[in-house]
Amino acid sequence: xxxxxxxxxxxxxxxxxxxxxxxxxxxxxxxxxxxxxxxxxxxxxxxxxxxxxxxxxxxxxxxxxxxxxxxxxxxxxxxxxxxxxxxxxxxxxxxxxxxxxxxxxxxxxxxxxxxxxxxxxxxxxxxxxxxxxxxxxxxxxxxxxxxxxxxxxxxxxxxxxxxxxxxxxxxxxxxxxxxxxxxxxxxxxxxxxxxxxxxxxxxxxxxxxxx
Numbered sequence: 001x002x003x004x005x006x007x008x009x010x011x012x013x014x015x016x017x018x019x020x021x022x023x024x025x026x027x028x029x030x031x032x033x034x035x036x037x038x039x040x041x042x043x044x045x046x047x048x049x050x051x052x053x054x055x056x057x058x059x060x061x062x063x064x065x066x067x068x069x070x071x072x073x074x075x076x077x078x079x080x081x082x083x084x085x086x087x088x089x090x091x092x093x094x095x096x097x098x099x100x101x102x103x104x105x106x107x108x109x110x111x112x113x114x115x116x117x118x119x120x121x122x123x124x125x126x127x128x129x130x131x132x133x134x135x136x137x138x139x140x141x142x143x144x145x146x147x148x149x150x151x152x153x154x155x156x157x158x159x160x161x162x163x164x165x166x167x168x169x170x171x172x173x174x175x176x177x178x179x180x181x182x183x184x185x186x187x188x189x190x191x192x193x194x195x196x197x198x199x200x201x202x203x204x205x206x207x208x209x210x211x
Contacts (some may be wrong), residue, residue: 002037004030004095007043009111018183018197019146022204023099026144026181029208040093044110048081049086051113083117088117094149095140095211096175100162102147107162115169124173134174141170141178142211144204181207 004205014021044057050056063069070076074091094114100107118124125132143166151160163180170178183200186193 002034002094004037004039004076004097005090005093006039006041006097006099007044007114008099009108009114010099010101011045011108016103017146018186018200019099019101019144021197022146022181022183022200023097025143025201026142026204026208026211027097029205030211031208033209040089042114044108044114048082048112049113049117050082052083052116053079054144055079056083072205083120086114086117086166087120087123087153091123091136092137096142098141098143098166100143100145102145102151102160102162105159105161106165108146111162112165115165119169119172132172134172136173136175139175139177140211141166141175142181142207143178144181144183146183146186146200148185150184152182152184 006023008020010017010020010145012020014024027039027041031037032102055075056079059072059080062072062076063080066191069081072080098111100111121127121132124136125134127133145163149156151157157177163182166208167178167180180207181204189196
């Protein structure tokens with residue numbers, strides 16, 4: 001059985017978000033085509049995703065110096081413990097589907113906080129004499145992203161940093177298979193918005209069958 005993490009970072013649902021609409025079409029199609037697989041939805045706007053703050057650094061420092069976990073402060077235990085849960089869950093999964101909007105050339109900050117929670121030495125990568133090496137060499141990932149304008153090619157492509165960031169992180173983790181699915185132009189050409197959305201849902205549905 002394959003375990004897929006369906007990770008969404010959008011405050012809206014599929015009724016108002018193009019990325020969420022494509023994401024839902026994809027994951028519904030995937031579930032139908034792979035009924036034996038387990039799909040876990042992580043709505044990052046509803047999940048507890050601790051930021052790496054003073055409590056986290058303090059807790060990590062104490063643990064590294066030999067302090068038992070139960071001896072940490074309540075705040076340290078809550079945050080460090082939750083970060084451990086998130087990173088363990090990520091490592092245990094086989095596939096990842098990230099769904100994000102295109103905000104200010106990137107993605108919502110909660111997605112960055114999530115990547116901070118899973119970028120853990122010894123779990124998703126390791127340090128070697130030749131530099132860091134990814135440990136997730138048997139995984140697969142997809143990023144679904146809606147962009148109101150056109151950023152796939154030309155000078156505008158250099159402004160897109162959300163998908164580029166996830167690409168770098170997947171490479172850092174050693175994930176060998178990673179692809180992007182983009183919905184573009186619905187704000188630039190509002191008269192074509194419904195057609196763009198319809199086509200995106202159709203393409204996402206087909207991809208869900210074969211992913």
